[in-house]
Structures are given as structure tokens and as C-alpha cells.
Amino acid sequence: MCLGVPGQITERWRADDGALLARADFAGETRVIRLNYLPDLQVGDYTIVHAGYALTHLTAEEAGHTVALMRDIGLLEDAAND
Numbered sequence: 219m220c221l222g223v224p225g226q227i228t229e230r231w232r233a234d235d236g237a238l239l240a241r242a243d244f245a246g247e248t249r250v251i252r253l254n255y256l257p258d259l260q261v262g263d264y265t266i267v268h269a270g271y272a273l274t275h276l277t278a279e280e281a282g283h284t285v286a287l288m289r290d291i292g293l294l295e296d297a298a299n300d
Contacts, residue, residue, distance in 0.1 A: 237254070251272050
């Protein structure tokens with residue numbers, strides 16, 4: 219995701235090559251991301267990702283506010299319309 223959509227970590231694991239990976243839910247779209255820069259992120263945490271790398275750790279409140287604002291201005295579909 220390149221619009222700064224917050225993603226919630228739903229799973230994390232270490233790949234065979236040692237890379238720390240996670241699955242994150244971005245407003246209903248799931249992606250595999252790398253945790254190289256934020257290795258302490260845990261399941262349930264929120265992050266902003268760029269080019270597949272988690273770069274910023276957000277609180278649940280910050281993530282919720284950002285997603286709501288993005289829906290309000292039309293950058294994301296409303297969950298009720300999915």
C-alpha cells in the first residue's frame with residue numbers, strides 16, 4: 219500500500235533466509251510485509267508500510283482516525299459498502 223493506509227499485523231514469522239516477515243490487513247486487503255526496520259512489531263500492532271517495509275508504528279487510535287479520515291475523503295471504500 220502506498221497511500222499511507224495503516225495496516226494491522228495479523229501474523230508474523232521468520233523466513234528460511236532469516237528475514238522477519240508479517241501479514242498485515244490494510245482496510246480489508248492483506249499483504250506480506252517485511253519488519254526489517256521495526257522488528258519489535260507484534261500481532262495486533264498497526265504500521266505504515268512503504269515498498270513492502272514497515273516504517274512507522276501507530277497506536278490503534280491513530281490508525282482508526284487515519285482510516286476514518288481516508289474513508290471520509292473517498293480514498294477508501296466504506297466498510298459498510300463492501
